[in-house]
Amino acid sequence: MAQPRGRPEISRLEDPAWRAPAGDVSDITAGTETMRTPRALSTYEDVISKYQESRPMSIDIASEIDLDSELVLDSTAAAALFLEARTANSWADEEITDETLQAVYALTKMGPTAMNIQPLRISWIRSAEARERLVTHMADGNKAKTLTAPMVAVLSYTNEWHELLPTTAPHAASMVPMFEENVETRNAMAANNAHLQAGYFILAARSAGLAAGPMTGFDAEGLNAEFNADSPFSAFMVINLGKPNGVVDRARLHRLDFDLATATL
Structure with a gap:
């Protein structure tokens, strides 16, 4: 059903x-x-x-178990990364420095990927000219917030990750010719692992004190033609970034409880 x-x-x-x-x-x-x-x-x-x-089901997982006794994170970190962090649609009027973006990537890249392939590629959309070009490809409901966000990241994956295996996974360097012949496998591995890295990216942004607004509502073909032309990159997510402004659009939506979402075999 x-x-x-x-x-x-x-x-x-x-x-x-x-x-x-x-x-x-x-x-x-x-x-x-x-x-x-x-x-x-x-x-x-x-x-x-x-x-x-x-x-009865709890929306606040903190009420289900004693998190403080189970986590290595302190309560402040757990709140910043998970319990109190919210998807953002508006932000404080404060510029995000290049150093902050470098810190976000420094954490993002440390998350595991299959064979350490690291297919994620990020385009930081800072200039007004680039922002206008991006907004034309966003879904109507995403245009205004994308135009006003202090920073926007276009997340893409590359299907030529295999060319870097001698650097990223020297033990697998001999597999480069095999992956060269298997484009479908490369694309699947790139997409799966880049989405995994997108999760790391959001947590890294929160770690840097930023609020993230991830979106998949855009014209992918048009966006790729605009920003990824003549490259092996394919855009799959756009994330607005900014310092939190304290505005909460609505109450937190329901999260499924442990017994419903997991099974022990």
Whole structure:
């Protein structure tokens, strides 16, 4: 049974009080997906409310376990990186220095990738001219915030990462000819590992005191023609960066609890 992505799995409701009499069901459409629910529950919010009554779930993971006793990070670091950090749509009016960007990359590059291939390539969009060029390719809902962010990073991956194996993974240097002949494999490895590095990038930005606003709503073909022409780079994410301004657009959305999202085999 389909349910909107990122929301509790309605199919896991086992409370008998939840179950409607046979035939007493209706369709609820959320986004592009439709699920079957009791007719008494007319909206998705009703569904979630009923679900939480039968199986309470915490939005704040800090209330589920004693994090301080389990983490090597202190509470301030855990809050800055995870618990209090939010996706940003506006920022303080403060310039981000090149030294800060270098610090962000210094941390990003240390995260593991398969065979240490490090396919991520970053274009820092600082000038007004480059920003205007970028905004023309962003989805309408992303244009204004991309135009006003103190810094924007275009994240791309290169499918020619194999050429650097003698440097990044000397023990695998003999595999360069094999990867040269397998473009599809190179592309898949590049995309998978660059997305992994994007996660490191966001945490690195937060470590440097920045708020990040990652976006995938843009015309990839147009953006690549604009910024990655005549290169082996493919853009896959744009991230707005800036110092936090204290503005919170809405309450934090639900995070799935441990029992729902994990299994021990």
